[in-house]
Amino acid sequence: MLLIKNGTILTMTGDPIGNGQILVDEGKILSIGKGISIPEHCATIDAGGGFIMPGMIDAHCHVGMWEDGLGFEGADGNEGTDPVTPQLRAIDAINPRDRSFAEAYENGVTCICTGPGSSNVIGGQFTTIKTKGMRIDKMILQERAAMKVAFGENPKTRYSAKQQIPSTRMATAALLREYLFKTQNYLDHKENNSGFDLKLESLIPVVKGELNVKAHVHRADDIFTAIRIAKEFGLKMTLEHCTEGHLIADELAGEGFSAIIGPFIGPRGKVELKELTFDTPAILHEAGVKIALMTDHPVVPVHYLPFCAALAVRAGLDEETALRAITINPAEILGISERVGSLEVDKDADIVVFDKHPLDVQARTTWVLIDGDVVFKRG
Structure with a gap:
């Protein structure tokens, strides 16, 4: 004892x-x-x-997916050859020997939800793990924590450069709908279907509402597109980044989706970030939206999670809510609050x-x- x-x-x-x-x-x-x-x-x-x-819990990061200081050899977060890759699993890429894990737990971040990036419309499966360990299989809280989907600038930037779909927001939404419809049809006829499709198999828990969707959304219009599709298919979903959430806070409060907000620290490096502000957490919280804060590591190093919360307090979020946004709130949003948070x-x-x-x-x-x-x- x-x-x-x-x-x-x-x-x-x-x-x-x-x-x-x-x-x-x-x-x-x-x-x-x-x-x-x-x-x-x-x-x-x-x-x-x-x-x-x-x-502390970082509800959205890419620790172990982009290993610290390794460049291409350690970059395993985006499979940029196919815009639809739900069959990919973070646990097959995470390297627990990445020194970012030690920096995380040494600074009090003991649990993370980590997974693929946002180049693909459907990027693959996040996992929730403790930050101390040598073998990923022994660190897992949730092997399949969520399915990553992405709207807006990132998918269209990646694939327009390849002159393939999706090069517009319309195509991003259409691809996501196509695979959700295909999965529903695959599931409905599975007993009589002699074929096997790993992509669709991976999406079955999503369309059944058993696996949460992590929707990468910055702009207000992309947030609303994600909500529209979630309603069409009855998806469980969280709004990841939610950069322009403060502009539509009252609308979001009425929708009932939680927001995992960030990263805050850094330049407005793309058009979608032009409304980036530390005010977003306080505004969304005051409107009634359940919030958690993220680092989006390696965008912001994971061990700066409490610093992100402190900056949110400086911008108007109360201390208690800021602490909850890096502990019990992410635990509840991720569905692990019976163990941690x-x-x-x-x-x-x-x-x-x-x-x-x-x-x-x-x-x-x-x-x-x-x-x-x-x-x-x-x-």
């Missing part, structure tokens, strides 16, 4: 617990609060008056100790636990 004591506990589901204690056993949180019963011979971590919070009894002991408030840009992690194991200790 392991006891963490002498810190302010930010549970993400209740009020902060001053001078709180957390008891960990066999990778799970056994008890949490003040004055809890402590067994004899229990190992102890002293938080030193700092802050104790759940491990908050400090509660029976959840995974993914725990981070900071020497200052986590949204203080000078704050540093002093201890990091994943599944109850100490994976980082400063000093």
Whole structure:
């Protein structure tokens, strides 16, 4: 057993617990609060008056898909030879030895949803994993977390250069509809169908509403196109990036889709980003949209996730919501909140100790636990 004591506990589901204690056993949180019963011979971590919070979650990144510092050899995120590739799985490309994983957990990001990029209309399957490990198969929380689809500038840029479909937004939407219709037909006649189509097999959970769609959307019109298609086919969907979401916040609030917002840090490097602002999270939250924040690593390095939250606070988002946007909100959006995202009894002991408030840009992690194991200790 392991006891963490002498810190302010930010549970993400209740009020902060001053001078709180957390008891960990066999990778799970056994008890949490003040004055809890402590067994004899229990190992102890002293938080030193700092802050104790759940491990942070990046709900949209490409860690391990574009390996740090390797160029082409480490770039496995976009299969730019075919605009429709739902059969691709992130777990077959992720390299856990990419040093970005260590930078993630050393800075308190203990869980990520990572997967293909946005060159293709249908890019493939994201996966949700813990950030510590040597073998991807042993790091998985959700092997198939979501199906990536992309609207707007990226697919048309990739394939217009090849002089093939899609070179317009119309063609992007049409290709997506075509494969959704094909999948529905394939599923309806599967018992009598002697052929096998891996692309359509991979899309069956999508059309059945069992697998979430991660819709890459920046511009307001692309956001509405994604929503239109989701409604046509009854898809579960999240709005990824949602850069112009603040311009249509009231409309989005009425639709019921969650938004995973970002990245914020960097230039407006393409037309779709001309309305990029740190105000988006606060505006969407105030309108009633459930939000999470992303780094889109390697666009913003994954370990800057708390910094992204701090910048959102500076732009008007309240601190509690900002912390929830990198912990319990992404856990709920991804469907993993029964295990991670908050400090509660029976959840995974993914725990981070900071020497200052986590949204203080000078704050540093002093201890990091994943599944109850100490994976980082400063000093």
